[in-house]
Amino acid sequence: xxxxxxxxxxxxxxxxxxxxxxxxxxxxxxxxxxxxxxxxxxxxxxxxxxxxxxxxxxxxxxxxxxxxxxxxxxxxxxxxxxxxxxxxxxxxxxxxxxxxxxxxxxxxxxxxxxxxxxxxxxxxxxxxxxxxxxxxxxxxxxxxxxxxxxxxxxxxxxxxxxxxxxxx
Amino acid sequence: xxxxxxxxxxxxxxxxxxxxxxxxxxxxxxxxxxxxxxxxxxxxxxxxxxxxxxxxxxxxxxxxxxxxxxxxxxxx
Amino acid sequence: xxxxxxxxxxxxxxxxxxxxxxxxxxxxxxxxxxxxxxxxxxxxxxxxxxxxxxxxxxxxxxxxxxxxxxxxxxxxxxxxxxxxxxxxxxxxxxxxxxxxxxxxxxxxxxxxxxxxxxxxxxxxxxxxxxxxxxxxxxxxxxxxxxxxxxxxxxxxxxxxxxxxxxxxxxxxxxxxxxxxxxxxxxxxxxxxxxxxxxxxxxxxxxxxxxxxxxxxxxxxxxxxxxxxxxxxxxxxxxxxxxxxxxxxxxxxxxxxxxxxxxxxxxxxxxxxxxxxxxxxxxxxxxxxxxxxxxxxxxxxxxxxxxxxxxxxxxxxxxxxxxxxxxxxxxxxxxxxxxxxxxxxxxxxxxxxxxxxxxxxxxxxxxxxxxxxxxxxxxxxxxxxxxxxxxxxxxxxxxxxxxxxxxxxxxxxxxxxxxxxxxxxxxxxxxxxxxxxxxxxxxxxxxxxxxxxxxxxxxxxxxxxxxxxxxxxxxxxxxxxxxxxxxxxxxxxxxxxxxxxxxxxxxxxxxxxxxxxxxxxxxxxxxxxxxxxxxxxxxxxxxxxxxxxxxxxxxxxxxxxxxxxxxxxxxxxxxxxxxxxxxxxxxxxxxxxxxxx
Numbered sequence: 001x002x003x004x005x006x007x008x009x010x011x012x013x014x015x016x017x018x019x020x021x022x023x024x025x026x027x028x029x030x031x032x033x034x035x036x037x038x039x040x041x042x043x044x045x046x047x048x049x050x051x052x053x054x055x056x057x058x059x060x061x062x063x064x065x066x067x068x069x070x071x072x073x074x075x076x077x078x079x080x081x082x083x084x085x086x087x088x089x090x091x092x093x094x095x096x097x098x099x100x101x102x103x104x105x106x107x108x109x110x111x112x113x114x115x116x117x118x119x120x121x122x123x124x125x126x127x128x129x130x131x132x133x134x135x136x137x138x139x140x141x142x143x144x145x146x147x148x149x150x151x152x153x154x155x156x157x158x159x160x161x162x163x164x165x166x167x168x
Numbered sequence: 169x170x171x172x173x174x175x176x177x178x179x180x181x182x183x184x185x186x187x188x189x190x191x192x193x194x195x196x197x198x199x200x201x202x203x204x205x206x207x208x209x210x211x212x213x214x215x216x217x218x219x220x221x222x223x224x225x226x227x228x229x230x231x232x233x234x235x236x237x238x239x240x241x242x243x244x
Numbered sequence: 245x246x247x248x249x250x251x252x253x254x255x256x257x258x259x260x261x262x263x264x265x266x267x268x269x270x271x272x273x274x275x276x277x278x279x280x281x282x283x284x285x286x287x288x289x290x291x292x293x294x295x296x297x298x299x300x301x302x303x304x305x306x307x308x309x310x311x312x313x314x315x316x317x318x319x320x321x322x323x324x325x326x327x328x329x330x331x332x333x334x335x336x337x338x339x340x341x342x343x344x345x346x347x348x349x350x351x352x353x354x355x356x357x358x359x360x361x362x363x364x365x366x367x368x369x370x371x372x373x374x375x376x377x378x379x380x381x382x383x384x385x386x387x388x389x390x391x392x393x394x395x396x397x398x399x400x401x402x403x404x405x406x407x408x409x410x411x412x413x414x415x416x417x418x419x420x421x422x423x424x425x426x427x428x429x430x431x432x433x434x435x436x437x438x439x440x441x442x443x444x445x446x447x448x449x450x451x452x453x454x455x456x457x458x459x460x461x462x463x464x465x466x467x468x469x470x471x472x473x474x475x476x477x478x479x480x481x482x483x484x485x486x487x488x489x490x491x492x493x494x495x496x497x498x499x500x501x502x503x504x505x506x507x508x509x510x511x512x513x514x515x516x517x518x519x520x521x522x523x524x525x526x527x528x529x530x531x532x533x534x535x536x537x538x539x540x541x542x543x544x545x546x547x548x549x550x551x552x553x554x555x556x557x558x559x560x561x562x563x564x565x566x567x568x569x570x571x572x573x574x575x576x577x578x579x580x581x582x583x584x585x586x587x588x589x590x591x592x593x594x595x596x597x598x599x600x601x602x603x604x605x606x607x608x609x610x611x612x613x614x615x616x617x618x619x620x621x622x623x624x625x626x627x628x629x630x631x632x633x634x635x636x637x638x639x640x641x642x643x644x645x646x647x648x649x650x651x652x653x654x655x656x657x658x659x660x661x662x663x664x665x666x667x668x669x670x671x672x673x674x675x676x677x678x679x680x681x682x683x684x685x686x687x688x689x690x691x692x693x694x695x696x697x698x699x700x701x702x703x704x705x706x707x708x709x710x711x712x713x714x715x716x717x718x719x720x721x722x723x724x725x726x727x728x729x730x731x732x733x734x735x736x737x738x739x740x741x742x743x744x745x746x747x748x749x750x751x752x753x754x755x756x757x758x759x760x761x762x763x764x765x766x767x768x769x770x771x772x773x774x775x776x777x778x779x780x781x782x783x784x785x786x787x788x789x790x791x792x793x794x795x796x797x798x799x800x801x802x803x804x805x806x807x808x809x810x811x812x813x814x815x816x817x818x819x820x821x822x823x824x825x826x827x828x829x830x831x832x833x834x835x836x837x838x839x840x
Contacts, residue, residue: 001508006208006209007506007559014551014555018549021548028616037531037541039537101802103466105622110239110689118532119466121467121532122533123533125244128243136703140691141693142693143384146300147303149696151699153701199571199572202571204505207756212563223609227609
């Protein structure tokens, strides 16, 4: 097979590019902080039985450690519960997000906190939250003809202003 | 083909601009004929090296500035 | 009749096959016109520039836009082009024209049924709707006719593939020692990929979604049907792309005045697409709960290696064009670019399409980058990306290719080359604006697939400029694209008024480095199909197994969410649907008579 020497050079560069991309992604996955993908750690549950679920039956934020919080969020046509989600600043928050009906999205606007929300599955994502502030939350997957109105709010309040309870 | 057809050649009415295709029907009227051995695509190599540099630069910018510089990294 | 300088055209030599190609193109272009109309409605609506539908109907428009353009337009163009390529490169008529007509009819009926079901979403009284978008994720549920039409369409494409394989076998029996011509090679490898890819969507539709929409099964597993969709959903993008590649590899060098640089490398590229297109679909599910990170990593590495055939293509195609430029007298490191036939819309269209593919390739690399996907997932960045790839690399190449091919299918000149040139340039400009605005908006977190540009509780923050400016840019771009689409369709329609002319035929020159320079094993379709199947099994057996083990074939429960609001009895709806399908078919039939 005749391959022109320039083509051999380009083949080499292409492979270098590919290996470079894989290496960058791997660096992101094992570097500091190590970026973790949404995985299969979450439970499965029947979306019709969500109201009886110990956590999702009354979704909200719980303190689970020294500066660690768990936020249970239910996405349903066409809202997020709770809304707003209130967490204290300078903490580690794990969001557990599930759907009561169809497939939704959960994206904290302007950040990398982003997941699909699939009925029957629980999406689990942990983020470190530093400064106080407000973020919009959007559903980014089409979920029915009211989809464009499906939004929420994430409020990060100073630790001393946090009342420790559910926002609802 | 039917009798009423006009030939592509007897086309004073069909100037070059109206030719539906510009490619020569065969390769006879090229300036010169280059075989595989006598053709080094050095212009292609130059263009593709420029593309390579753009790809690498943009990748580094997107990954390390836009992505890693963005808030709320998912760590678990 | 006097003979011109040109050769006999395709329609002179194969009138029946040319008729099939024209009919397939006709359906493609009708879908293209409708899809473009729905596109501009969206571009103006979601930017709040001009609105004439309620936001709830936006999703009917979006579903129609997606299905008409990426299923009907692209795939009908593909079957037309592939029929031309098979007949031309084997230089033999179809084995049995009735079969060929049958698959075209099946595909058309399926498209009309699915298309009408979607469009009935505008008429609430009918109670039929399929506002489930191109991805039809369960448990949103469309009317059963949506899935049924899709299934009929798929069967049509399978028979089309079988028809072409039959041509190959017949040709091979007469030419046992010949290498498969490159165009036929592209068709055969692409169809093998299609057979493998459609396993996913066929299982999802036939075993789960269709019986579920008919009430035969209670529940489906949303993660499973979604994964099966993406099993099909990534290779389908290469299915759209392969007709463009066929034109870039075999027609573009000729239009440029040169010859394909390397036939052997072209074969390697198409084999790589067959092998790697399918075991990558999970990269659309990087942010899905229920799929382990390790499977996502495997999909990521496979996807990155899938860049290789496209990167190799960039070199081979540009080198072939450079060969043309140098044969036309071009000189210098970059000066040869001036020696190219830029006044030819076929040439300029394909070159601009290729340029946009280079840009779309980059945003695709970002999409493929697993963790960086957090930044852009389901934002407007993603449609920004695929409007560069399928929306330009594919669609603009198809339009440009039509300028070259149409005279050879009809013996009529194109109505106007300058309008053609304007059309491809306007498409490029419109897409540059729209796609740029979409990419940037995506980086600000603005989601895709939504009817409204803003939310009540918060504003999108921008690094520079404003969301309003981006919206204007998007809307101007979308409008230019619509104008370009109209120019294309009008140019083609007016061409029908030109007198028939002889001698419009074009021949395709052989490659500089021909097929005999490559090992024969490249032509072994059985081998590549087998390896492709093994790779798919390796990539998908474990994730699919894990999904079923976790939540069962039919999921952990949950209701169906029909997008249909049933206002009338089933009998009335069926009657109305039959009437409207019948009327549409009659219209299509009438125009087809003319085209034929």
